Amino acid sequence: MKTCPNCQAALGDTDRFCHVCGAAVEPAAPEQNTAAQQGAPVYGSAPQGGYQAPVKYCEHCGNPCDIHAAVCLKCGCAFAPQKAIKPDVPSMWLRVACFFIPVLGLVLYLVERDEHPISAKAYGMAALISVIVYIVCIILWVIFMFVLVGIGATSGIMYYASML
Numbered sequence: 001m002k003t004c005p006n007c008q009a010a011l012g013d014t015d016r017f018c019h020v021c022g023a024a025v026e027p028a029a030p031e032q033n034t035a036a037q038q039g040a041p042v043y044g045s046a047p048q049g050g051y052q053a054p055v056k057y058c059e060h061c062g063n064p065c066d067i068h069a070a071v072c073l074k075c076g077c078a079f080a081p082q083k084a085i086k087p088d089v090p091s092m093w094l095r096v097a098c099f100f101i102p103v104l105g106l107v108l109y110l111v112e113r114d115e116h117p118i119s120a121k122a123y124g125m126a127a128l129i130s131v132i133v134y135i136v137c138i139i140l141w142v143i144f145m146f147v148l149v150g151i152g153a154t155s156g157i158m159y160y161a162s163m164l
Contacts, residue, residue, distance in 0.1 A: 001013065002015065002025060004018035004020065004021060004023055004025060005023065005025065006018060006021050006023035007020050007021045007023070009021070011025060012073075014074060015073045015074065016073065016074055016075065016076060017071060017072075017073050017074075017076045019073055022071060024076065055067065056069065056079065058072035058074065058075060058077055058079075059077070060072065060075050060077040061074050061075040061077070063075065065079075086116075088116045088117065088118040088119055089118070089119065090118060090119040090122035090123065091119070094108065094119075094123060095122055095123060095126040096126075098123045098124075098126035098127045098130070099126045099127070099129065099130040100130065102127040102128075102130045102131050102134075103127075104123075104127070105123045105124055105126050105127025105128075105130070106124070106127055108120065108123040108124075109121070109123050109124035109127070
């Protein structure tokens with residue numbers, strides 16, 4: 001067992017960097033791993049026998065590291081920061097706007113369908129529902145107008161017939 005020269009934390013025999021303070025324990029010599037050179041996966045998964053926490057492998061030396069580690073404890077190679085994932089939750093206000101302005105819903109659907117498919121589908125559905133509602137309202141209005149014209153025409157005929 002080795003100890004860190006900076007913070008005196010207990011380290012493993014193969015650790016070249018302190019897992020507590022990150023100080024170098026001994027000079028890091030770059031090592032090449034044939035698995036890393038052949039394009040080994042950066043993230044591993046559990047073996048078939050049971051559950052094992054996900055492991056991240058160093059791209060430089062192939063050492064298995066904690067998935068949340070910022071540097072490899074063996075060679076000190078820094079891992080690339082992971083990109084934050086924005087949740088795909090559609091906005092209620094945009095859905096309402098897409099209902100009243102269907103063209104906006106179509107544009108949002110076409111723009112967002114690759115990066116945020118759930119939101120894009122919600123905006124497209126709001127636009128589609130609004131178009132269906134508009135069509136039903138127009139059909140009802142036309143029927144209502146025909147009924148009014150029919151009532152007006154029959155009442156006019158009755159008026160002229162009564163004058164004879």
